[in-house]
Amino acid sequence: MNTNFHPIVRRVLRGLPALALVSFVAPAAAGDLFTLNGNTTDAGLPVTFNEGSSRLPSFISDLVSGSNQFDALNNRQFSASLRYADVSNALNFNIRQVGTTWRADLTSPFDPGLINRSFNSNTRDQLDSAIQDYLKKDGSGDLARFLAAINKKSAIAGVLDGNPNSATAQIANQSFMEYGLRPTETAEEIDGSADGDGNENGKGSGNTSRSGFSFTADVGTFRGQGVEGQSYSWTPMIPYTIGKARRVRLELALPMNYTKIEGADQYRVGAQLGVAVLLVKRTKDQPWLWQVTPQGGVTVAGSADMIAGGVLLSGGATSYTSYRWNSWEFSMGNHISFHEGLKVSVDNYTFDPQISQQIVKNGLKIGRSLGEHWYAEVYAIDTEFVASR
Numbered sequence: 001m002n003t004n005f006h007p008i009v010r011r012v013l014r015g016l017p018a019l020a021l022v023s024f025v026a027p028a029a030a031g032d033l034f035t036l037n038g039n040t041t042d043a044g045l046p047v048t049f050n051e052g053s054s055r056l057p058s059f060i061s062d063l064v065s066g067s068n069q070f071d072a073l074n075n076r077q078f079s080a081s082l083r084y085a086d087v088s089n090a091l092n093f094n095i096r097q098v099g100t101t102w103r104a105d106l107t108s109p110f111d112p113g114l115i116n117r118s119f120n121s122n123t124r125d126q127l128d129s130a131i132q133d134y135l136k137k138d139g140s141g142d143l144a145r146f147l148a149a150i151n152k153k154s155a156i157a158g159v160l161d162g163n164p165n166s167a168t169a170q171i172a173n174q175s176f177m178e179y180g181l182r183p184t185e186t187a188e189e190i191d192g193s194a195d196g197d198g199n200e201n202g203k204g205s206g207n208t209s210r211s212g213f214s215f216t217a218d219v220g221t222f223r224g225q226g227v228e229g230q231s232y233s234w235t236p237m238i239p240y241t242i243g244k245a246r247r248v249r250l251e252l253a254l255p256m257n258y259t260k261i262e263g264a265d266q267y268r269v270g271a272q273l274g275v276a277v278l279l280v281k282r283t284k285d286q287p288w289l290w291q292v293t294p295q296g297g298v299t300v301a302g303s304a305d306m307i308a309g310g311v312l313l314s315g316g317a318t319s320y321t322s323y324r325w326n327s328w329e330f331s332m333g334n335h336i337s338f339h340e341g342l343k344v345s346v347d348n349y350t351f352d353p354q355i356s357q358q359i360v361k362n363g364l365k366i367g368r369s370l371g372e373h374w375y376a377e378v379y380a381i382d383t384e385f386v387a388s389r
Helices: 056-065 068-073 124-136 140-153 167-179 187-191
Strands: 002-011 034-040 048-053 078-084 087-098 101-107 116-121 214-224 227-242 248-253 256-261 264-280 288-303 308-325 328-342 344-346 349-351 356-370 374-387
Touching: 034 056, 048 056, 048 068, 056 068, 056 078, 056 087, 056 124, 087 140, 101 124, 116 124, 140 349, 167 227, 167 248, 167 264, 167 288, 167 308, 167 328, 167 356, 167 374, 187 356, 264 308, 308 349, 328 374
Parallel strands: none
Antiparallel strands: 002 374, 034 048, 034 078, 078 087, 087 101, 101 116, 214 227, 227 248, 227 256, 248 264, 256 264, 264 288, 288 308, 308 328, 328 356, 344 349, 356 374
8 A cells, every 4th residue: 555645836837877896895885776795605715795786687697707896706606696676685696617517596585486597508608698598588487477576575676566666656646646636726717617607618627628738747756775766757648628518538648757776777658548528517506526537558668777677558447526615626536547568578688577457546635726826735645556466
């Protein structure tokens, strides 16, 4: 469950690499998204290490091949444990030499039996290539199960699902805020919402008039389990009102997001279509409003640095009920959405997200118009991730 409580005062306007340490003596930086720690297991001079990075493919490649920050492990046998975001012991690497053959065993101690693979090659570079090919091709199913298990344990790691900044959560939140808790009407909109006969004149009543091209932009920072990130979103919206009664409005949203968690890059782009149907219209003499909006769309999200991504198909419905009393507005929003993952390839990696998520959001809002152009509102939202696979 995720509950948010927000006070807001607004004015309505119309218009348009994390540093990876190379020393085996110093520990990995606290903000690295991934860390590898371990020790040599052969008869040579003992070496212990604790290294960090935010780019997982090259990080694992350097470990297996014994290069760059892991050059002290070149031609050495060792055991290493990976921390993936805030999940410790996510993967264990046991690299050893059997005769003239190099062998790598991959296991998942945080969820025993989830990953249990072995690779054999003549050289360490060939061993690295075998593991990279596995991650890019045959291991997509293992990778999907691994990421799903990580998402259940991590507050920050999920690209597609499992945390408030993931794709499923952001899709549901955008739909809910757009259609479930619409902005409070200002005095100007109230005055222009209906004429003396209770007919719409095209300026308000149910916010159907906030038409014409618009966009929202958000910039934010977040922190969790010692890891920091920044998020940048831009969502253009193109609405179209149908008929003179103005009871049906189509709205196409094109959300785009770039998120940076330490040095790891995440990208998300999508298209969402909502059909807002005004079932009960507010008029000069009738204070109630009820709008129901079915919506659906597709979202592509991925991060080559985190070896995670996929395509999401989403569909759902949002209800918005509002009662106006003088300058006050009392509103309730209810939302349910369904999200299903599809296989996709990003930067030569194949991702099969195996996501089947349902999200329910309920919210209450109290708003008050302040003069012609301003309004203040306070609202609380409860979010439930009902089912995930």
